[in-house]
Amino acid sequence: MPQTLFDKIWQRHQVVGESASAPATVYIDLHLVHEVTSPQAFSVLRERGLSVRRPDRTLATLDHSTPTRAAELYGALRPGPATTQIQTLQKNCADFGVPLYDLDSRERGIVHVIGPELGASHPGFTIVCGDSHTSTHGAFGALAFGIGTTEVGHVLATQCLLQRRPKTMAVNVNGRLAPGVSAKDLILAIIGRLGVGGGTGHVLEYRGEAIAALSMEQRMTVCNMSIEAGARAGLVAPDDTTLEYLHGRRFAPRGRDWAAAVSRWRALRSDDGAVFDRSVELDASALAPMITYGTHPGMVMPIDGTVPASQRSALDYMGLSEGQRLIGQPVDVVFVGSCTNSRLSDLRDAARVLRGRKVRDGVRALVVPGSQQVKRDAEAEGLHEIFLSAGAQWRESGCSMCIAMNGDAVGSGQYSVSTSNRNFEGRQGRGARTLLASPMTAAAAAVTGRVTDPRQFL
Amino acid sequence: MEPFVSLTSRTVVLPAEDIDTDQIIPARFLTTTTRAGLGQHLFSEWRYLDDGTPDPSFTMNMRQSQGAQVLVAGHNFGCGSSREHAPWALYDFGIRVVISTQIADIFRSNAQKNGIVPILVNDEIHQWLLTHPDVAVTVDLESMTLRLPGARQVEFELDPFARHCLMQGVDQLGFLLAQTSDVDAFERDQPLTPAIAVAS
Numbered sequence: 101m102p103q104t105l106f107d108k109i110w111q112r113h114q115v116v117g118e119s120a121s122a123p124a125t126v127y128i129d130l131h132l133v134h135e136v137t138s139p140q141a142f143s144v145l146r147e148r149g150l151s152v153r154r155p156d157r158t159l160a161t162l163d164h165s166t167p168t169r170a171a172e173l174y175g176a177l178r179p180g181p182a183t184t185q186i187q188t189l190q191k192n193c194a195d196f197g198v199p200l201y202d203l204d205s206r207e208r209g210i211v212h213v214i215g216p217e218l219g220a221s222h223p224g225f226t227i228v229c230g231d232s233h234t235s236t237h238g239a240f241g242a243l244a245f246g247i248g249t250t251e252v253g254h255v256l257a258t259q260c261l262l263q264r265r266p267k268t269m270a271v272n273v274n275g276r277l278a279p280g281v282s283a284k285d286l287i288l289a290i291i292g293r294l295g296v297g298g299g300t301g302h303v304l305e306y307r308g309e310a311i312a313a314l315s316m317e318q319r320m321t322v323c324n325m326s327i328e329a330g331a332r333a334g335l336v337a338p339d340d341t342t343l344e345y346l347h348g349r350r351f352a353p354r355g356r357d358w359a360a361a362v363s364r365w366r367a368l369r370s371d372d373g374a375v376f377d378r379s380v381e382l383d384a385s386a387l388a389p390m391i392t393y394g395t396h397p398g399m400v401m402p403i404d405g406t407v408p409a410s411q412r413s414a415l416d417y418m419g420l421s422e423g424q425r426l427i428g429q430p431v432d433v434v435f436v437g438s439c440t441n442s443r444l445s446d447l448r449d450a451a452r453v454l455r456g457r458k459v460r461d462g463v464r465a466l467v468v469p470g471s472q473q474v475k476r477d478a479e480a481e482g483l484h485e486i487f488l489s490a491g492a493q494w495r496e497s498g499c500s501m502c503i504a505m506n507g508d509a510v511g512s513g514q515y516s517v518s519t520s521n522r523n524f525e526g527r528q529g530r531g532a533r534t535l536l537a538s539p540m541t542a543a544a545a546a547v548t549g550r551v552t553d554p555r556q557f558l
Numbered sequence: 559m560e561p562f563v564s565l566t567s568r569t570v571v572l573p574a575e576d577i578d579t580d581q582i583i584p585a586r587f588l589t590t591t592t593r594a595g596l597g598q599h600l601f602s603e604w605r606y607l608d609d610g611t612p613d614p615s616f617t618m619n620m621r622q623s624q625g626a627q628v629l630v631a632g633h634n635f636g637c638g639s640s641r642e643h644a645p646w647a648l649y650d651f652g653i654r655v656v657i658s659t660q661i662a663d664i665f666r667s668n669a670q671k672n673g674i675v676p677i678l679v680n681d682e683i684h685q686w687l688l689t690h691p692d693v694a695v696t697v698d699l700e701s702m703t704l705r706l707p708g709a710r711q712v713e714f715e716l717d718p719f720a721r722h723c724l725m726q727g728v729d730q731l732g733f734l735l736a737q738t739s740d741v742d743a744f745e746r747d748q749p750l751t752p753a754i755a756v757a758s
């Protein structure tokens with residue numbers, strides 16, 4: 101019987117098959133760990149006298165509550181709960197032998213940026229992390245999904261998870277994205293189509309001409325936000341683009357192992373005639389830059405459109421009204437960063453708009469690279485100079501204003517155009533009003549101090 | 559985890575749709591390294607006024623809601639992040655059952671592992687519950703029924719394994735550890751790609 105890509109990965113990782121009375125025991129190839137969702141899991145291991153079964157399949161980093169100012173990051177951390185959390189992970193990793201990309205590591209960064217960057221996220225892998233945006237790694241044709249802290253403990257102790265088989269959904273994207281329309285706009289449009297809960301219980305497979313034409317970084321942006329449609333995971337079948345990206349990276353197979361891996365990976369695609377539980381079609385060429393207007397990522401519209409009728413409470417929170425245009429809406433903060441849009445190509449997109457221009461007076465613009473490696477790469481091509489001379493802040497890597505846990509926050513009532521992935525109430529700070537958009541749209545807003553169609557700057 | 563067999567409680571209703579985990583517990587309270595005491599931050603943005611005092615107009619702060627253990631929420635409850643702090647906060651506050659027409663995957667999985675029963679009902683029952691706050695209902699895992707006032711009774715579904723764990727009050731780690739020899743065999747037999755080397 102023809103199988104989907106998901107079926108192939110699922111089948112190969114069954115340690116014990118699913119039955120009516122118990123879920124499947126699924127083997128996990130790579131477990132990513134960060135400071136926020138792991139402390140209680142390590143505590144359980146301690147309470148029960150357990151060890152980490154496969155430290156060599158576990159990778160930890162510090163990103164969520166980590167400072168992005170160099171003086172704080174490399175100096176003395178301010179005492180407080182965030183620092184305690186950082187120190188707790190450091191101790192847990194030392195005690196349990198888990199490799200940690202520590203505060204001073206050249207490889208540190210947002211967990212979903214460094215996994216791919218180090219070549220640790222392989223096609224066909226099962227990858228989990230106590231973080232819902234683990235779906236990012238699906239860009240490599242891996243089955244990657246977020247888990248809770250209890251499950252983090254399960255994987256640390258047993259390298260396995262108990263899972264029921266999810267359903268599958270094909271997301272077929274035809275045509276090509278127009279200039280000025282990015283992968284971020286595409287995924288926002290997909291979420292708008294499915295709705296914020298429309299993917300619940302499903303693993304999405306992104307397919308079609310538009311997806312094949314995307315770079316790996318763009319595919320990561322798309323897969324990253326699968327969870328915002330409620331999906332368990334999102335993935336893209338590996339192809340030449342995937343192999344080119346992986347080849348030569350630190351944890352990618354080498355020599356003969358590489359050749360063997362490539363021949364395995366080539367089989368990782370949905371067979372012709374494979375049946376999905378659901379499918380949707382989208383035309384990429386019809387898309388404009390997208391922007392959210394509400395309090396979840398499904399409340400999204402083309403940037404040149406008007407705010408549609410929606411839940412009163414959401415519009416009240418946002419201070420917007422039905423029928424209003426967003427173009428011209430004054431903006432207080434611009435954030436370019438997060439595991440959705442903090443890779444080199446995202447920074448290049450923002451720099452393209454900011455080059456030779458200035459951040460508008462009164463706008464606070466923050467550019468936070470996804471990893472220290474991205475930071476070095478960006479600096480090597482002089483992107484930081486473009487940002488700094490425009491008047492934007494250029495920081496060390498981390499989650500920063502995506503989740504506002506480290507002190508980088510948007511003020512109450514302020515509008516932020518943000519390249520992150522969640523516009524929930526209070527996500528970027530209490531009372532913060534978040535408009536999600538692409539790096540180009542964010543940079544355009546920084547220049548004009550208003551919501552602006554980035555295509556006029558290209 | 560305390561076993562959950564049957565519970566009778568009044569309901570507290572939050573009709574908003576798509577209540578996300580950032581609403582259930584905002585990220586700034588996630589810097590904890592234990593599970594204790596998160597109930598005070600539950601629905602923090604809604605429960606407290608700017609000066610930190612309880613907002614008297616928020617349902618959960620009203621006198622009739624005190625002690626309610628069954629939360630009836632709008633469609634698609636618990637979307638967003640994987641933070642288990644969300645069910646920890648609900649449990650610590652006293653919530654043992656969440657009823658909606660759709661509950662997000664990761665939240666549901668986390669809830670079940672922490673003694674909270676996620677129940678999906680149809681639109682009709684949901685509407686009735688949303689429009690009749692503070693009614694006494696009984697949730698019974700033995701018969702898998704939700705009993706409403708007036709001898710009305712609806713059945714609901716739960717994964718049999720999750721149900722077993724909830725009713726026995728056992729966690730799943732023991733179950734997984736009992737499969738260690740299967741995992742050993744899997745690792746021996748499966749030609750998986752080499753593991754990740756230790757970081758430098």
Ligand code: SF4
Nearest residue numbers: 233438439499502503
């Ligand atoms: S950047 Fe934001 S969404 Fe991504 S891992 Fe960090 S906090 Fe989560």
